[in-house]
Amino acid sequence: MVAEVINGKELSIKLKLNMKKEVEHLKEKNIVPHLTVVLVGNNPASRSYVNGKKKASEEVGISSEILELSEAITESELIQIIEQLNNDENVHGILVQLPLPIHINVQHIIEAIDPTKDVDGFHPYNVGKMMTGQDTFxxxxxxxxxxxxxxxxxxxxxxxxxxxxxxxxxxxxxxxxxxxxxxxxxxxxxxxxxxxxxxxxxxxxxxxxxxxxxxxxxxxxxxxxxxxxxxxxxxxxxxxxxxxxxxxxxxxxxxxxxxxxxxPMTITMLLHNTIKAAKGMKK
CATH class of the missing domain: 3.40.50.720 (NAD(P)-binding Rossmann-like Domain)
Structure with a gap:
């Protein structure tokens, strides 16, 4: 027996073609899906991941920005920035790139994100909905x-x-x-x-x-x-x-x-979640 390969890169290309059409339909309704990625510090691996997410977003027509913050930022300052993004109606998805500096409590940051913008699917509210089989990120x-x-x-x-x-x-x-x-x-x-x-x-x-x-x-x-x-x-x-x-x-x-x-599928599903957020959590 020789295993059949499940090629995530090929599958992601197919899915992104459909997503591109979906984004075009949303734009016809004056809805531009927007993802904000928060990058704290200058971790080379994190920067590479973040750039990859931005590039993939652009491929399907999702508006995206990288918010680059100093490693010295305090937890309360970071939460304040997240609250601003929560209140910005033009931002549909918020992703805080992990890992964070050791002086910042990761769980506090995850819980500060509005669950309806939590495109990573890490907020306890969304985790609870997943556990009970409900529609969620x-x-x-x-x-x-x-x-x-x-x-x-x-x-x-x-x-x-x-x-x-x-x-x-x-x-x-x-x-x-x-x-x-x-x-x-x-x-x-x-x-x-x-x-x-x-x-x-x-x-x-x-x-x-x-x-x-x-x-x-x-x-x-x-x-x-x-x-x-x-x-x-x-x-x-x-x-x-x-x-x-x-x-x-x-x-x-x-x-x-x-x-x-x-x-490749991880980033693709992030795009899916961002589009889902722009549509108001509807499948």
Whole structure:
């Protein structure tokens, strides 16, 4: 068996073409979707991510701006800026790029964002709605993963999904979205015993551990769907995932590559959420 690749870059291009048409229709109604990205400090990786979001926004016709703030900004000053954006009717989506300087409480900042402009899907109000299966802004990476599964018409209902990783950004929410579609979900993490025995039971395996090539074919059930969320830069400068792609491809039925896998879909779902916000949270 050689796994079929789920190419997130190709899928994102198709989705963005439809989004571009959607934005054009909104502009005919004098609605210009607008995303404001808040960048605190000068983290090179964060700056690269932010520039990528701006470029993708422009591709589909979304108006966007990057608000660059000093690393020395206080938490209260940052919250004040967020409140100004909350009150600006021309701003539909607000994204505060993480990580933030250590003197700023990330949760306080997330909770300061108006839930109707929370296009990252991290506000507790939106997380609660996701947990209860209501229409809301879904976190972008988990939403991208689900969209990739749907694109291949992969059956989720009744399947055993194993998620390695329990972060609030990927692990927990992707498990919840799989559960919402009637999968049986097992979470694994750094304290999990007998990891290999658990992952070999997975029909759908989502790997988000942040360590290069740690999951190979020995962890994978024959015919499983493998979603690799990891992005790791090796010493030679190349990017690789958390899954040993060549090895895993021998056992999996479907697999996502790194790069050109989950990464492009994350930004694409951010654009989707921004358009959704401009439409007033309607599907």
């Amino acid at each position: 879904l976190p972008c990476t988990p939403y991208g993963i689900m969209t990739m599964l749907h694109s291949k018409k992969i059956t989720i209902e009744g399947k055993h999904a194993v998620v390695i990783g329990r972060s609030n950004i990927v692990g927990k929410p992707v498990g919840q979205l799989l559960l919402n579609e009637n999968a049986t979900v097992t979470y694994c993490h750094s304290r999990t015993e007998n990891l290999k025995e658990i992952t070999k039971q997975a029909d759908i395996l989502v790997v988000a551990v942040g360590r290069p090539n740690v999951i190979d074919k020995e962890y994978i059930k024959e015919g499983a769907v493998v979603i690799d969320v990891g992005i790791n830069r090796l010493e030679n400068g190349t990017l690789t995932g958390d899954v040993d792609f060549d090895s895993a491809s021998l056992h999996a039925a479907y697999i996502t590559p790194v790069p050109r896998g989950v990464g």
